[in-house]
Amino acid sequence: MWGDLESELEAASKRRISKHERYARWISDENKRRQRRSAAPVNALKVGTPDYWSLDPRHDPYHVRARRKSIAHSMSKSMREGTYKPDRPAGYKIEKVGGGERLVSAFTIPDEVISRRVFASLMSKNAAKLSARAYAYRRDLSPHDAIDYISTEFMQSKRLFVAEFDFSKFFDTVTHDHINKTLRDLKIRMTDLERKIIDEFLRCPPAYTNAEEKLEAVGARKVGFAQGTSLSLFLANIAVAPLDRALEKMGVSFVRYADDTLIWSKDYSQLCSAVDRLHAESKFIGSDINEAKSEGIRLLVPEGQSNAEMERTSSVVFLGHKISQGSVRMKATAIEKIQTRVNHLLYTNLLMEPIGGSQELGRIGDLDSDYITYLWQLRRYLYGNLSENDLSKYMKHSVATIKFKGAMSYFPLVTHQGDLESLDSWIATRTWLALRKRASMLKPLVTSCPDMWDLGRDSLVAYEYYSTSAGEAIDLRLPSVRRISKVIEKAVQTHGISIMGPKGKVYNYIS
Structure with a gap:
């Protein structure tokens, strides 16, 4: 039972290192996004480490990975001698x-x-x-x-x-x-x-x-x-x-x-x-x-x-x-958590720079690049790594055996369509109002405005842009909790509830 502790120490360290490096990449990408949006220098986010890493080097996965051989030897010795204590x-x-x-x-x-x-x-x-x-x-x-x-x-x-x-x-x-x-x-x-x-x-x-x-x-x-x-x-x-x-x-x-x-x-x-x-x-x-x-x-x-x-x-x-x-619904606090995240994405992508007078106007042309970034981030938050094309494909054909990610993967059993419709409507209204506010602040500063700035709410929800350079329509629809929920429901019917990812994660999200 206690053999090969060195390999397990390495695996445990690598899991923590991978998580930290994903976080560091996100910090780097977010700093780049912020600078692209702003005509002025931005206060860059800093990459940090958990405070407790500094309290004992054996919390630091880089330290443990480098010294795994000697640590494993010490662990094995304490096990054999019956002296192990955490x-x-x-x-x-x-x-x-x-x-x-x-x-x-x-x-x-x-x-x-x-x-x-x-x-x-x-x-x-x-x-x-x-x-x-x-x-x-x-x-x-x-x-x-x-x-x-x-x-x-x-x-x-x-x-x-x-x-x-x-x-x-x-x-x-x-x-x-x-x-x-x-x-x-x-x-x-x-x-x-x-x-x-x-x-x-x-x-x-x-x-x-x-x-x-x-x-x-x-x-x-x-x-x-x-x-x-x-x-x-x-x-x-x-x-x-x-x-x-x-x-x-x-x-x-x-x-x-x-x-x-x-x-x-x-x-x-x-x-x-x-x-x-x-x-x-x-x-x-x-x-x-x-x-x-x-x-x-x-x-x-x-x-x-x-x-x-x-x-x-x-x-x-x-x-x-x-x-x-008669139904399974999302708890009110779970809905509020999604709404809080949407509000954060709207503010950082669409409103923070115009309000601060630091909007990079080169981001605005036939399309509003910051709005497109918002759509991508919202889609990743709700859908995980799935695109709108993926959702359309899975609704028409069989659903692949994949692990669903994104916020809605925590709620595969929700059956109350009214709640999902209300949340979609809320996201659409908040997005439309934020884009209107952004347009009102930036229109006096630009020579031409993107079409999306003048769309009504329902038109914005279903918006497609035809790219002459690409020769095809670009799907800029708002992500929908109803659409991803239908795909998740079909996946559960096909493959069972285990397709929703690691056990226990839902409790971390909703508790």
């Missing part, structure tokens, strides 16, 4: 959707290599011991599978009782006694070395965020475990496995993603018993129910139904989707 992780803070910040742990690359190996080994030997309704951190299941299961179940009944629950500070409060007991009760298959590595990761102190904190003397953890490494994903599923088994035995339907749990049943008393069991299990786990994010039991009824004998709802929100008995 180093205290560095940490960085990210904003939480509901406000506040979350501290994410970043283990060194060698420690993450060990963690990934143990995670893969434990999952390959014990996947059958985990509930089929636990969808987090699984290689065989994805968040999309959870949404698919919920929507299918909801369509089967006109009235259901539903309950949504979230644990409070789950990773920080789970007791080690509970995890160890569950490992024994489930008879988790593992070697003595894997057992020892689990113990060492459990005891690993909380993350530090700067050089001063790194020097502070910190004792081993007594409760909780670091969030941000592969092994912690396995431990999170283990911690809640007894609850999953209890719910299965009670006969209620449920899905769980990490510490988010959705339960439903046609039988109110059955659901009440399940909720009581959930609260009881939370005490064993050591993590209280987050009452602010847990709405309790409600009656799920069709949209538009007003009469009900208790608190009702027409939908539930789970993993960035709003699911009802």
Whole structure:
């Protein structure tokens, strides 16, 4: 199991280096785009590195790649002698959707290599011991599978009782006694070395965020475990496995993603018993129910139904989707995230330089080059690496076996056409208004104006430009969430939901 660590260190380093170099290329390209748009010198963006790279050289993938042979030798030696311990992780803070910040742990690359190996080994030997309704951190299941299961179940009944629950500070409060007991009760298959590595990761102190904190003397953890490494994903599923088994035995339907749990049943008393069991299990786990994010039991009824004998709802929100008995929709915050990105692209490409009085007028001729750049960037954001020609081809013929990318690949199961139409309409209106504002500022400065400046909204949406030099029409239509959604729907029908890309990424996007 512990052979060839050198190759794995190299692969892990290369993944991080590739990501950093893609970011550096984007910075370089963005600086060039900004300078092309501006007649004045621009403040160039700088290529940076994560702050925690400087806190320990083993976070730096360039360092690890260069010294992988000696690092692998040291790792193998500690494994043979039973002295391996992960180093205290560095940490960085990210904003939480509901406000506040979350501290994410970043283990060194060698420690993450060990963690990934143990995670893969434990999952390959014990996947059958985990509930089929636990969808987090699984290689065989994805968040999309959870949404698919919920929507299918909801369509089967006109009235259901539903309950949504979230644990409070789950990773920080789970007791080690509970995890160890569950490992024994489930008879988790593992070697003595894997057992020892689990113990060492459990005891690993909380993350530090700067050089001063790194020097502070910190004792081993007594409760909780670091969030941000592969092994912690396995431990999170283990911690809640007894609850999953209890719910299965009670006969209620449920899905769980990490510490988010959705339960439903046609039988109110059955659901009440399940909720009581959930609260009881939370005490064993050591993590209280987050009452602010847990709405309790409600009656799920069709949209538009007003009469009900208790608190009702027409939908539930789970993993960035709003699911009802008749449709799957995008969560409001997911739509807002797309709108924020569109507004950013409009401002940087069309409005920033005219407002600042620094527009490079050579960019404007028969076509507005900055508008075309906006279209390309918007298309890449929504479609990934697909073109309008690709979409047309896939709608007419079979869809190739490709991994879809772009923002809409996170929502392959959305069925509510009204939401997609509204989002398309919003994008069209915002684009048209931004282009009108750009035209009003620049028309006095140019001798001739591009045709697109004077188009109405609907004409702009479907705009094509005939290039005399190329002898063909150039497709300058606005990208459409409806068009890409139709292609994605066809791809899912043909190849299944797994075509939507790496498992777990959707949660990163919508959470």
